[in-house]
Amino acid sequence: MPNFKLRVNGRATTVESWDPAQPLLYVLRNSLGLHGPKFGCGLGQCGACTVLIDGKATRSCITSVKQAQGHAITTIEGLGSPEKPDPVQAAFIAEQAAQCGYCTNGMIMTAKSFLRQTPHPTAAQVKQGLGRNLCRCATYTRILAAVLRAAKV
Template identity: 70%
Template structure:
């Protein structure tokens, strides 16, 4: 079976995939046991599967594994643990910016990318930047509060 080598959260990995077109999402979840990125739509419309690919916000449900070879992937698991969360995740926890939390991994990864490039965004910039990530429970205002809190930290 063809193998694909890339980095995930700073670690070299090698995964088998019978199909070069298999989206990265399934490789992460089923091949590597990283469940943080979620299947939401498989169409790149909701952002639940968001990861960083070479630092850029990427929909892993639409990214064939063959295109990831040799590159660096960051998932939510690379941004801290429940005991030692990353600054963005910590701000989400403080603001209780989640209900079901199914969108949360994608939100935090997208917010991380925003704050890396723009450490002090306006609220409008944050809205614009996260606009491709959907939340069904209705926590947008809390998420924006969390992003602004993380920007201040």
Template identity: 60%
Template sequence: MSLVLTVNGRQHTVDASPETPLLYVLRNDLQLNGAKFGCGLGQCGACTVQVDGKAAYSCLLPVAAAQGRAIRTVEGLGAPEAPSPLQKAFMDEQAAQCGYCIGGMIMRAQALLDANPRPSEAHIRAHMQPNLCRCGTHMRILRAIRRAAGLPVEAASA
């Protein structure tokens, strides 16, 4: 079945079964590999993208439910030669160790900063809680988000 998706501001027509997870269409049909398959259950966040400005697990979202909605992937934020402020902050803080979770972390963090450019420490932590980093770089990830938000890089209280 032909479906029309708007991804990173561009329309794409894809042939996919309506119940196919958005993640598979992004990776296999559109060659956007920033979102990763982690658990397939919406429990790790490696597949996080933005749908209508909100963080969403692309492994759980049927592609048919994504039609007519604005989908944004980490590739839509910036490029290696011109990273977004959040991507630059992740680089400055060396927030990626293995890098597997980082696309999802950045997309969840970007959704937060788009909704609230200067969130509190508690708000950052609560918003980022669903995404997991198996390498344990959570503290560097939190510093990167604070840096991008123009907040003191070191948290006032942990």
């Protein structure tokens, strides 16, 4: 079975995939046990599967394991833990910016990438920056508050 060398959350790892076109999402979830990224649509429309690839928010449901090879991949587990959350995670917790939480991974990972490019955003910029991530519980006002809070830290 073909092997793929990945760098995930700072650690080098090798995964097997019978199909080089297998989306990174399934490799992360099922081969590496990283369940933070979620399957939402498989179409790149909702953002629930978002990870950082070389620091940039990327939809892992439409990125193949082959394309991801050789790049630095960060999942939400790699940012922080409940005991030691990263500043964006801490801001989401402080604002209670979740209901079911299925979109939360994508919101936080997209916010990480967005805040790196736009460290001092306006509310309108946050809405646009996260504009392609969907939240069916519509917890948007809290997510907005959380991203603005993270930007102030």
